[in-house]
Amino acid sequence: MDRVLASGMVAQGPEVAAFEQEFSAALAGGREVVAVNSGTSGQHLGMLALGLQPGDEVIVPSFTFAATANTVAVCGATPVFVDVDPETFTIDPAAIEAAITERTVGIQPVHLYGHPAPMDRILSIAQEHGLWVFEDAAQAHGATWQGAQVGTFGQGGMFSLYPTKNMTSGEGGMVSCASPELSRQVRLLRNQGMEKQYANEVAGFNNRMTDIHAAIGRVQLGRLPGWNATRQKNAAFFDANLQGVVTPVVRDEASHVYHQYTIRIEGASAEERDAFATALREEHRVGCGVYYPTPVHRLATFRSEADLPVTEVLAREVLSLPVHPSLSEGDRERIVAAVNDVAKAGA
Template identity: 90%
Template sequence: MLGLGLGVGDEVIVPSFTFAATANTVAVCGGTPVFVDVDPETFTIDPAAIEAAITERTVGIQPVHLYGHPAPMDRICAIAAEHGLWVFEDAAQAHGARWQGAQVGTFGQGGMFSLYPTKNMTSGEGGMVACGSGELARQVRLLRNQGMEAQYANEVAGFNNRMTDIHAAIGRVQLGKLAAWTATRQANAAFFDQHLEGVVTPVVREQATHVYHQYTVRIEGASAAERDAFATALREEHQVGCGVYYPTPVHRLATFRTEVDLPVTEMLAAEVLSLPVHPSLSDLDRERVVAAVNTVAKAGA
């Protein structure tokens, strides 16, 4: 965003059902994140909500490919083209995901991937930026290295955001394993789709390739307290790990608190629960997860 010139007074439309980093990126550039609602089935940004939020100050859209399911990039890019907006893809959880056959990170001006240890692949720490032009790539390189390409030839005010060679080496090895790991995640997800009962399993659009950073179900109609009780039962009674991503919508965090009506976001924040889907699951692990979820769901029915 800094490489393209985002700054004070600029608005970027973002979903609120995401991690705070999505909005942080806009704010640290001096811009203003404008929060909109999401699709209740795929958890990704709602194109109709984007169109309704555009103002004369809007300069960009930042869709999030949440949990590994790509946002509807054809519709988003069409909106951006109509209004002359940038598109920044938050692909932190979506390494290898595709929309209509095209890799996420290739649709907009820039695509950002996380390499944090919990992601589908890691370098130990750090991330990657896919750039839609050579000029943007050069600006990103300048910004990550104190504003210089050649030593002591500083061109802009930059940062010390270089990845170490050791971390890069880890990432290169992990990249070679990503396709196989993704296939295993998808197989695990298919097993859960077939056998889980009493919860709403993830929806995958026909145009999408889901890479299942998280396998996220919904406890339909549950309050946050009821969902949390479901999670506690899985952990304490059945020793099945699970997590909630994300219990507090970003527009309700202290850093971004704003009064905006996002009913789908509020509903999902109360209902979602992510189950283990990582490629190290054994057949026995998968069966244990299914048995636990079905037992807890039946008990609460």
């Protein structure tokens, strides 16, 4: 950090350029990537660069964080909400096909909790209907589908570098781009529409990453493989020892990086799931969280009439347990004992 501050290049500079190159090699299959100031900015600029405009529709899952749909809406387009796979929590390809209209221009699959969406089927649908695909890989750094890294399937993709993610730059995001044209457009949009100073080509934004954030990200990037391996080790321990709950499913084609380790309290109401979480926190001092208690299509900002039965069930049943790389063996055993105790008490 002292080196960056001493350089005098605190704004977007050589650290950002180096971070983009290293991130591309490590996590984006060599695709050109563009660093921005947040994952949400990455989604927004990526879809603007793809030409998204008012009147267009983009198919998105409702079981996700609101930013997935917000970034479609702030482009003036309409997010069309569809259901998800009850086992992997990722977008259901059959639901995508059923939602396509003459206004559909794209699909935004989410690699939720670190498990990849079924990209082969999604790409097949997109190609058949002439749609673009922009991946939301905010939670899936290093995850793969059929051996290929997420963020390398569609025309573009976004990775979040928010502090809670598997790696962070303090705050920031990356946009992976399948073409030089898309990359150039994202670069223009992030920097007030300029490639050369004062030569504004389009109306853009100030969505740049600083060299300070990039320097943090470069260090984190080198540690990510070890951290992901530890997350997977922790998840395997939970898979083998948790009782009375539904543990995460991992498809044969997938590698899961467990941004969240999310169980289901099968058959529970939201109140029963919340009571389960309260018992873990208050009786056993085990932290946990619900991602996400309100499906995006039911938020006040959208109020969609979509009928999404799987999403509604998951919103009632899911609960995420600690899986981060700092867990000790004792922590893992205490989490298992706590979950099994609460599950047994509620049986």
